[in-house]
Amino acid sequence: MTALVSLGRLVSAELRRLAATRLPMWGSLAALGSGGFVGLLALVGPENFDPPVPGLDTAPGVRMLLGLLGMCAFVPALLGTTAVASEYRHRTITTTALFAPRRWTMLAAKLTAYAIAGLAYGLIAVTVAGAALFGAAAIKGVVLGLPTATVLALLSRIAVTMAVYTLVGVAVGALIPNQVAAAAILGAYFYMIETALLLIPGVKELYPYLPGGATAALTGFTFLADALAEQMGGGATSLLSAPLGAAVLVGYALVAAAIAVIAPLRRDIT
Amino acid sequence: MNTGSWDIEVHGLTKTFGTVEAVTDLDFTVSPGTVTAFLGPNGAGKTTTMRMLLGLVTPTSGRATIGGLRYTELPRPAATVGAVLDTSGFHPDHTARDHLSVYARLGGFARSRVREVMDLTGVTPFAGRRTRALSTGMRRRLHLATALLGDPRVLLLDEPGNGLDPEGIAWLRRFLRELAAEGRTVLVSSHVLSEVEQMAERVVMIRDGRLVAAGAVADLYGEAAVRVRSPQAGPLTTALLAAYPGTVRVEALDQDTLRIHGLTTAGIAADAAARGIPLHEITPERPTLEHAFLHLTGHDQGDTR
Numbered sequence: 001m002t003a004l005v006s007l008g009r010l011v012s013a014e015l016r017r018l019a020a021t022r023l024p025m026w027g028s029l030a031a032l033g034s035g036g037f038v039g040l041l042a043l044v045g046p047e048n049f050d051p052p053v054p055g056l057d058t059a060p061g062v063r064m065l066l067g068l069l070g071m072c073a074f075v076p077a078l079l080g081t082t083a084v085a086s087e088y089r090h091r092t093i094t095t096t097a098l099f100a101p102r103r104w105t106m107l108a109a110k111l112t113a114y115a116i117a118g119l120a121y122g123l124i125a126v127t128v129a130g131a132a133l134f135g136a137a138a139i140k141g142v143v144l145g146l147p148t149a150t151v152l153a154l155l156s157r158i159a160v161t162m163a164v165y166t167l168v169g170v171a172v173g174a175l176i177p178n179q180v181a182a183a184a185i186l187g188a189y190f191y192m193i194e195t196a197l198l199l200i201p202g203v204k205e206l207y208p209y210l211p212g213g214a215t216a217a218l219t220g221f222t223f224l225a226d227a228l229a230e231q232m233g234g235g236a237t238s239l240l241s242a243p244l245g246a247a248v249l250v251g252y253a254l255v256a257a258a259i260a261v262i263a264p265l266r267r268d269i270t
Numbered sequence: 271m272n273t274g275s276w277d278i279e280v281h282g283l284t285k286t287f288g289t290v291e292a293v294t295d296l297d298f299t300v301s302p303g304t305v306t307a308f309l310g311p312n313g314a315g316k317t318t319t320m321r322m323l324l325g326l327v328t329p330t331s332g333r334a335t336i337g338g339l340r341y342t343e344l345p346r347p348a349a350t351v352g353a354v355l356d357t358s359g360f361h362p363d364h365t366a367r368d369h370l371s372v373y374a375r376l377g378g379f380a381r382s383r384v385r386e387v388m389d390l391t392g393v394t395p396f397a398g399r400r401t402r403a404l405s406t407g408m409r410r411r412l413h414l415a416t417a418l419l420g421d422p423r424v425l426l427l428d429e430p431g432n433g434l435d436p437e438g439i440a441w442l443r444r445f446l447r448e449l450a451a452e453g454r455t456v457l458v459s460s461h462v463l464s465e466v467e468q469m470a471e472r473v474v475m476i477r478d479g480r481l482v483a484a485g486a487v488a489d490l491y492g493e494a495a496v497r498v499r500s501p502q503a504g505p506l507t508t509a510l511l512a513a514y515p516g517t518v519r520v521e522a523l524d525q526d527t528l529r530i531h532g533l534t535t536a537g538i539a540a541d542a543a544a545r546g547i548p549l550h551e552i553t554p555e556r557p558t559l560e561h562a563f564l565h566l567t568g569h570d571q572g573d574t575r
């Protein structure tokens with residue numbers, strides 16, 4: 001009970017710390033931007049892309065736009081990394097460690113605070129994107145290629161993905177206190193390393209459990225999984241269910257966080 | 271809970287960074303009620319010792335405790351111990367007030383404490399300024415304010431005078447003496463003796479990570495001496511040594527100047543007059559801690575307790 005009260009206190013302090021920086025402003029702009037970007041694409045219409053892809057009135061067209069939004073989950077992850085790594089960069093970590101010397105409590109508080117912030121980010125992004133999607137369909141006089149309930153479900157899954165990615169970002173930032181290195185490693189993994197890994201025979205079987213595969217399960221955007229299946233033959237890779245995918249991602253965040261807590265226990269703050 | 275005394279205790283404390291022995295088998299105790307100076311030249315191991323006391327650096331061996339407990343074992347660490355270690359350590363976007371309110375929440379202290387510590391430490395005039403725009407002295411004050419949020423019984427300050435102007439240092443001295451007089455334990459590190467000389471009653475001196483001396487400032491002062499200039503320095507020396515065998519010591523500083531130990535100015539003047547030796551100058555040399563400091567840390571490698 002007292003542990004919960006003190007965790008609540010630390011979470012509120014972390015939110016206060018975050019709120020007083022410029023990150024919420026940049027975060028909101030980025031969320032509006034990524035939602036707006038997808039909205040813009042919807043307005044232009046996928047059928048007008050070069051090369052043209054299925055339009056808004058088709059299921060693949062809508063899924064592709066939502067998939068693009070899902071890929072923007074990388075941004076809140078970076079923001080999470082930045083926020084935590086800045087504690088090391090500005091050396092506020094010393095005072096923080098003095099006020100909350102039990103480091104697992106500290107990191108638990110940060111993870112909770114940033115899950116809240118990440119969810120807020122996700123909600124802004126999907127609200128803008130959703131409004132734009134339905135708006136574009138209305139302007140063009142077409143009906144979206146997916147049932148409204150499905151679109152809303154996918155949008156909320158993307159919001160959750162963004163929250164979970166923020167956690168992953170926070171955990172990576174805590175693990176690798178160098179802000180630039182942490183961001184570079186995060187980016188390199190998602191955009192290059194995982195795809196490269198899949199070229200190794202046998203690794204494909206693991207794909208559902210890799211961060212990318214778990215993300216695909218969560219967002220329902222299976223472009224990469226489908227492409228893999230096509231290239232390698234052997235039938236479609238079966239992804240995890242959305243909740244399991246989310247659990248796997250949270251698992252990665254927790255493992256990174258656990259290492260981040262255990263490592264500094266032996267690391268001196270000098 | 272500790273109901274008795276908030277002593278800072280260091281026993282057999284040792285820290286090695288790779289091959290560097292930063293602190294070696296250090297022992298000392300700091301008691302409440304007075305300011306204790308923690309003195310040593312650059313690289314002596316002051317910061318490392320303080321960081322070990324605060325649980326930021328893990329000792330290689332030995333114990334560093336506050337009120338009998340390790341920092342991380344204290345039930346409410348930030349309400350027990352206040353520490354100032356750096357001049358950095360602020361988020362540049364935060365205002366001074368933001369910074370304090372984040373840590374007031376983190377420590378679970380009342381919101382009203384923010385205003386109180388700002389008034390106490392003189393932060394109020396720049397409370398709304400972003401920390402990126404603060405001067406070194408302002409940062410010092412803000413760190414001190416942060417350390418005081420929990421109204422701690424114990425204060426550990428690493429070179430708190432750095433970056434303060436003379437007025438700021440005078441203020442800090444008064445302020446820390448008052449805090450100590452309220453029964454707090456106050457340990458202040460410095461490599462500049464004059465900075466702490468006027469506020470500390472006790473001192474712990476270290477060099478190369480080892481204890482050099484510890485005790486009351488008064489006990490560490492060198493003995494008093496008198497500086498005498500006379501055209502007959504030689505005959506005066508002979509006369510004094512003959513008159514007070516074993517109790518007087520005379521150093522020849524140059525051809526006509528002597529430093530005489532073991533006699534008062536009046537005594538020397540009377541002796542010289544009785545022998546018709548003219549004196550051109552006779553000045554009492556106040557013993558200084560500076561002397562003791564240089565002497566102890568410069569030459570005596572061993573433990574002189």
Ligand SMILES: Nc1ncnc2c1ncn2[C@@H]1O[C@H](COP(=O)(O)OP(=O)(O)OP(=O)(O)O)[C@@H](O)[C@H]1O
Pocket residue numbers: 270287290291292293310311312313314315316317318319461
């Ligand atoms: N993180 C570290 N890694 C390696 N060596 C270190 C580290 N921190 C301190 N040292 C070494 O330990 C010794 C003591 O350093 P420390 O900072 O404790 O001295 P100090 O008395 O605070 O000096 P100053 O008056 O210059 O602040 C020095 O030789 C220093 O180089």
Ligand SMILES: [Mg+2]
Pocket residue numbers: 316317318428
């Ligand atoms: Mg130092």
